[in-house]
Amino acid sequence: MNRDNKLISRYLYKTPYVDDAQRFMERVANKTVIPYQVEIQPGPTGDKICWLECPFCYGGSATNTGKRLSKERYIELIKEIAEGGVKKVIFAGWATDPLFYQYIDDLVETALVAGLVIGFNTRAINVSDRLTHLLGSSSLAQESYMSISVDAGDNESYALVHAAPRDGRLYDRVYQNIKRIKENRESNGGKLFLSSTYLINQINCDPVLASQFISDFKALGIDLIRFSFPQIPRGNTESDRSLIPSASERQSLKNILAPVIKQEAAHEGHSKVLLLSEEDHFYDKRTTPCFSRFIFPTIGFDGGLYQCSQSAGPNFHESALGDLETQSFWDLYYRYDISNLDGYFDQLTKCFDKVDCRCDRKAHVVNNTINQELTLKL
Secondary structure, three states, X not given: OOHHHHHHHHHOOOOOXXXXXXXXXXXXXXXXXXXXXXXXXXXXXXXXXXXXXXXXXXXXXXXXXXXXXXXXXXHHHHXXXXXXXXXXXXXXXXXXXXXXXXXHHHHHHHHHHOOOEEEEEEOOOOOOHHHHHHHOOOOOOOOOEEEEEOOOOOHHHHHHHHOOOOOOOHHHHHHHHHHHHHHHHHHHOOOOEEEEEEXXXXXOOOHHHHHHHHHHHHHHOOOEEEEEOOOOOOOOOOOHHHHOOOHHHHHHHHHHHHHHHHHHHHOOOOOEEEEOOHHHOOOOOOOOOOOHHHHOOEEOOOOEEEOOHHHOOHHHHHHOOEEOOOOOHHHHHOOOOHHHHHHHHHHHHHHHHHHOOOOOHHHHHHHHHHHHHHHHOO
C-alpha cells in the first residue's frame, strides 16, 4: 500500500493500530506495550481555551482550571516518548485548536528533530511562517499529515458553522494558510499529506457551498477532500445539538449532497474526494472493554495524561492516568496492576460510566476489533 492510500485508510478507520490482539494483550500483561501514537492537546494560556464556539466541538462543556504545562515540559515529554519507542505524535485539541497554542512551533520542531511522524487535527486559522517552513521540510517523516476541518464553502457559512466573527473572512484566511503550506511543501520536496474536511450539518448542507468547497481545494491540489458528519459532543444541551444531524436526518442530508460529491469524485485529478458511508459513522456511544490508553494515550491541555483524545481534560480527571507536570510519561503509562488485568478493565469501565466518556470512531473500531479477535480465540 502506497503512502497516500495508507493515510486515506486512516480516515476510513481501517488503520491497523494493533497487528494481533493476542500479542497486543501479551505485551500489555508484560508491560512491553508501546503506544501506536501519543496525542498532545496544548491549550493557550488565559481564561478562554478557544475563541471559536463550534456547536459540534467537545470543548463546549470543557472545564478550564487554568492549569497548563510549560513549553519546556512539553519539549521534555516529546523527547521522552520518542526515546521510549513511540513513532508518531498528533497535535490536536479536545477543547481547543493546537495552532492557538503560542509555542506550537517549538513543539513541532522538537518532534521533527526527534524523527517522529507528525499529525495535525486543526482548523488552520493560525499558521506562522515558521510552522509553514517546518511542515514543508523534506526531513518531515513519511506519513505525516495535516487534517483541516473547514466545514464551509465561503466566509459567511464559515462564520455561521463555527460561531466565528462574520467580519473575519476566516474561510479565505484558512484557504491562504493551506496554500502557503502546500506551496512550501512543493518547493522543498516535503511529504506532508494534506486533507480538508467538511462536517455536514444543518447550515452547510447546501450543494452550492459543497461544490465551492470542493472546487477551491481541488484547485489547491490538496491530497484528500473528505465529507463526514460530526459526533454529538458530550455535555451539549438539546439546543446546542440543533445543528448536528440526528440519526434520522443524516441520510436525508447525505442524499442532498451525494450527487455533487460523487460527480466531483468521478473527475480525474490529484485530489481524492471521499464521502464516508453510513457504516463509517459512529455516534454517542462507548465501547468496552476499552484499550485506548495503551494505543493512543493523550496529553490534555491541563497537563494530565488521559486515556484517549475524547477524555482529555479536567472533566475526566477521575479517569486520568496522572499529572505529567511532576511525573514521567512512562511511569504513568505503565501504572497498572498486571496481576489482575480483568479487574483493571472492569474498574476502567465503571470509571468511564461515571464520567460519561464516549468513543470517537477510531476508538470504537479499535476496541471492537480487539474484543472480537479476543472472543474468537477463546
